[in-house]
Amino acid sequence: MSVTVRVPAKVNVQLAVGAARPDGFHDLANVFLAVGLYDEVTVTPADELRITCSGPDAAQVPLDATNLAARAAIALAGRHGIEPRAHIHIAKDIPVAGGMAGGSADGAGALLACDALWSTGATRDELLAICAELGSDVPFSLVGGAALGVGRGEQLTPVEVGGTFHWVFAVADGGLSTPAVYREFDRLTAGTRVPEPAASGALLNALRAGDTAALADALSNGLQPAALSLRPSLADTLAAGTTAGAAAALVSGSGPTTAFLAEDEASARKVADALMASGTCRNARIATSPAPGATIC
Structure with a gap:
């Protein structure tokens, strides 16, 4: 069994x-x-x-x-x-x-x-x-x-999510340690007032409406400056995907994978092809969301 x-x-x-x-x-x-x-x-x-x-x-x-x-x-x-x-x-x-x-x-x-x-x-x-x-x-x-x-x-x-969102994920060479990224976040924010984290109403509304353009405007990642500080080359990957027509781009979590929101499947393919041609990433993967959680096959 x-x-x-x-x-x-x-x-x-x-x-x-x-x-x-x-x-x-x-x-x-x-x-x-x-x-x-x-x-x-x-x-x-x-x-x-x-x-x-x-x-x-x-x-x-x-x-x-x-x-x-x-x-x-x-x-x-x-x-x-x-x-x-x-x-x-x-x-x-x-x-x-x-x-x-x-x-x-x-x-x-x-x-x-x-x-x-x-x-x-x-x-x-x-x-x-x-x-x-x-x-x-x-x-x-x-x-x-x-x-x-x-x-x-x-x-x-x-x-609640009201539609399907199209993504491209650019896989970088090597990894980034999540604890190291948080340490860099602490270093970069030392001596400043860090606001209490709160969910964005605009982002939640965009998800609920299935609105790609609104979601693109609301995407944010507080760890992105730390990830870019540790891996400056990720800025080139973000620029390559944005130039290719991605609606928005950001570092995924603590990185180094970068995520690109696309308007539709055809746009996602175009962004993935451009990322591969740019030489700024090892691979580009297309996926949709949301997806189910852990499921017995």
Whole structure:
């Protein structure tokens, strides 16, 4: 017996970041949108916990207990008094260390798959609580669709989306460490008053209306200056996509993947082709949103 779960990537259409808290985290107003790029996580019975990975950049994925998929299995098993005996295989298609929550997706996927494999009977609230323990983005990977995350981003409220949005994601060479980007954010904002993060009403209205032009005007990412400071070449990628006709461009989360909102599928193809021709990225992926959360195949 095996269980396979498909789980989506995300883009932050708004990422408002507050000042560092005493615990080192930052309060956020984080509007997540799940997009149709997916990892698949398959779990099968085994004598011990084992992680394997295939797909683009699989060599960059840790195969030990630091992997969020392993941590999810261990956390679920611990709550139910069982041993985490499973082989977890991750088929990667979400960019690794790219600001699209690929690791978080794998954690949510493994959690849902192990719950089904072991028949733990965990409630949705229990699964979400484990997700929140694993990381700020993991609960959204389980839920999908669109949501506003506050606190560290783990406290979710569903957001209505009234249409389909078209995206191009430019995959950069190498990754960016999320903690390093937050440290750079703290450095850049040192000595200034950082506003309390709040969701943008204009952005939420644009999502609700399915209005691409309005969403383009409202996109924002408070971590973008920090990501650009650490990786200045991303500015060239953003410029290449914008010149090619993207309605808007921003760094996805902590980067280094950059996201381009397009008016329609044809425009998305044009932007992707131009990005590849520009030589400013390693790959360009087209996807639509919203997408469902972690789903058993």
